[in-house]
Amino acid sequence: MKYKNMNYTKKLNKIRKKSSGMRRKEERAAWLFLLPSITGIFLFVLLPFADVIRRAMFDSMGKNFLGLDNFKLVLKNEAFRLAMGNTIRFLATCLPLLLLVSLIMAFLLYSQKKYAEFFKTSFLLPMAIPVASVVLLWKLLFHKSGLLNILFLTLGKPKIDFMNTRSAFVILIISYIWKNAGYNMILWLTGLNGIDISLYEAAGVDGAGTFSKFRYITLPQLIPTISMLCILSFVNSFKVFREAYLISGDYPHKSIYLLQHLFNNWFTNLDMQKMCAGAVICVVFCLVLILLFRKIDREV
């Protein structure tokens, strides 16, 4: 009995040794595959960003340690406050709106059999249309003497100079939704298609209505999709700067002066101090956001 037992532990050790050897081999292979990417990210992002943090805490000559003074300066900066406020307002408006619009579109398309492919293509198309091509049309539509104002005139309403009033903000949101709704719709559809149909059937047998089916089956099953949707929509939301810039240049109407404009202008003026401090503040902001998403959904 004792002998047998010893033999067993020996064997086990042998297996352990072998598997730990395999683990080591696996680790080595993994790091080799990762090496080019990590080296690049280290050299082009992490290392310089450490330098940015350092610069943010020193004066412009890089000699005197200022601690948090630069951050305070940026946080007090009027342009920064305007841009930060606008950006947050933009995100807070456009993200929920986009999620809702694209979810409705996904629902419409979910059970659609006729022309389903045509509709999918139609809704995805805007993301492929180059910004530069769109901008010309945006101008034509939203200019003071543009096409939309013809509609306003025939309705007997006064003309609006869309891009140079507060409505510029609305235009920006519309163009963001126009561009991204298809992308998000596909994500929702993937989530919807992942739901087992038998769940609905069983609920139907139990006498559940359309609303309670949505409330108790669809919604909970879609939760994993939502966090990823939010992150990707967040990533894409910063690209509205392209439309905003091509239509209105460096200094657009106050309501759409975004962080992107601010950084761009700091860059043109070579305001290194402000840029570094601003970048650090934004990274902290993004990190908080990601950690928040992770709270909701641990797998992000």
Place this chain on the structure above:
Amino acid sequence: MKRGLKTLLLFGLAFFVWAPLWMMVTGSFMGKDEIYEFVGPVLEQREGMAGWSLLPKYPTLRAYIELLIDSPKFFAMFWNTCYQVAPILIGQICIAVPAAWAFARYRFKGKKALFLLYITLMVLPFQVTMVSSYLVLLKLDIIDTHLSIILPNIFSAFPVFILTKFFRVIPESLLEAARLDGASEGYIFLSLGVPMGAPGIFSVVILGFIEYWNSIEQPLTFLAKRKDLWPLSLYLQGITTDRTSVAFVASAVMLAPALLLFLGGQKYLEQGIAASGIKG
């Protein structure tokens, strides 16, 4: 009845996509006078209101000829775009494919933390990393060259993220079988991983193309002093207002490659989008 209503609603939504597209295309076939009549009030400070018609009155290729033959600047910028987009995409594939393979198929220490770092980098907008990129590019002395656009983008985290999702669905048993046959990890990656992950690679290329074909922020900052290196996406900005008809053609010509790639690769594009939403 309900179904018919839904289809109608969908057609209504699709209208918002096809109408602008139609305008773009028809506009490019309009003559100078016609364009001036329609767009003059908007782009050239003419009195009155803008207008549009469903079809050009006298369709003409004049503007196309003017753009394609008489605009050397357009061609220069077109080639600039190519010199910037192609190396970025090729570089991204070379870097991101193996990295994603590591994330998808191996267990190693710090994997979770590292992947979180990639997601964070993916989320950071360009403007935030602009300063740090600028500092490196300055050190390398490649500001105001094509490389200043290419190099930082090659190491983008987004393709790694997408490809990881694609590589994860390859069944482990296949790789185990190859390992038992004595295949090396590199061989498994090249002969099994890459071909099976090909749809993922296509979708990364398409998503990347859409992204960099439209790049505005980077050339604006890193090529600030070399406008002759600017890509096509910034061409319309510099176009003079008396060449409105050319502007329409330029936007149509810009649209063409993106549209073709989109229609040809829509399947992969959809897969790519869907994959980015898949868990795990």
